Amino acid sequence: MELPVWFEVGSLIVLVLILIGDLLLILKRPHIPSTKESTLWVVFYVTLALIFAGLMWYFAGGEYAGQFIAGWLTEYSLSIDNLFVFVLIMNQFAVPRRYQQEVLMVGIIIALVLRGIFILLGATIIENFLPIFYVFGAFLCWTAWRQAFPGADHEDEIKKERFIVRMLRRRVDISDHYDGAKTRTTVAGRRMFTPMIIVFVAIGMTDLLFALDSIPAIFGITTNPFIVFTANIFALMGLRQLYFLLGGLLDRLKYLHYGIAFILAFIGVKLIFHAMHENELPFINGGQHITWVPDISTWMSLGVIITSMVVATVASLIASSRERRAAPAGAAAASPVEAAEEVAEHKGTPPTVDGP
Secondary structure (H helix, E strand, C coil): CCCCHHHHHHHHHHHHHHHHHHHHHHHHCCCCCCHHHHHHHHHHHHHHHHHHHHHHHHHHCHHHHHHHHHHHHHHHHHHHHHHHHHHHHHHHCCCCHHHHHHHHHHHHHHHHHHHHHHHHHHHHHHHHCCCHHHHHHHHHHHHHHHHHCCHHHHHHHHHHHHHHHHHHHHHCCECCCCCCCCCEEEECCEEEECCHHHHHHHHHHHHHHHHHHHHHHHHCCCCCHHHHHHHHHHHHCCHHHHHHHHHHHHHHCCCHHHHHHHHHHHHHHHHHHHHHHCCCCCCCHHHCCCCCCCCCCHHHHHHHHHHHHHHHHHHHHHHHHHHHHHCCCCCCCCCHHHHHHHHHHHHCCCCCCCCC
């Protein structure tokens, strides 16, 4: 069974309209969403994704629905990991919390555009060059290792970001203060960019790096461009509300990166196995298909993804609870989101040094 064209077109139109409505809501009523509001929005988007999966099951069968759910959960877990970096960026540049919704929405739009481009490129390459799965698989295994043991790689990424920020400051006139969520302001009669432009550049760089990781991951679950794109859209929808909902919980998910690393490694191995099944390289098994490697099903992938995230989350919360009980009274640290807000509200200005 195949998905009807009218369903694919109609779904994309509805999803785009929802994202536009979400953006207009921020522009019309900028505010800090309450826990109740954030919870309702996250539940709404999760329910919408499950309804969408049910419709896919009805129109095209369980395999399509399973691919969507597995892809959506994979992208959702990577998006939560993305939130950690967003928190650090907000903290580094002391973005006042009341402006963080606009920053997050810009980040989501940039992510959608970048992922859309990579999806089109990836689908075209896969259609014309199946051995690319070997490359995707190896890349995901390397990414999984880097995710589990960041070490020097993390420090190198921070240095690169600082270098780009320094270059931007040297070539562009940037004020020392925010002017709401504006990127341009007037200081002493002179038009200048605000520090928000640096925040957007940092967010954009982060989105680019995560797109490079996430697109090969979901192509390891499905090669259907429609499922790949809709899974990414649903993973990004409600992300800004999730940012405010999790708040202090983010810094308690200390083992989440291990769960994500395991998922990426698993999908990387799955991609390599798939490449071996469809082998076209003459120097591997004489160009013949390798049929003795196991064929990992969509539902097995879904089970591994769910189990990995549940184990990582539960282990993180247990470890965090033990640390809190062992810590002296009053020694609990503020969450990254609260720290960012406190710095912004008390200082009123972002760091003016050459970068974060």
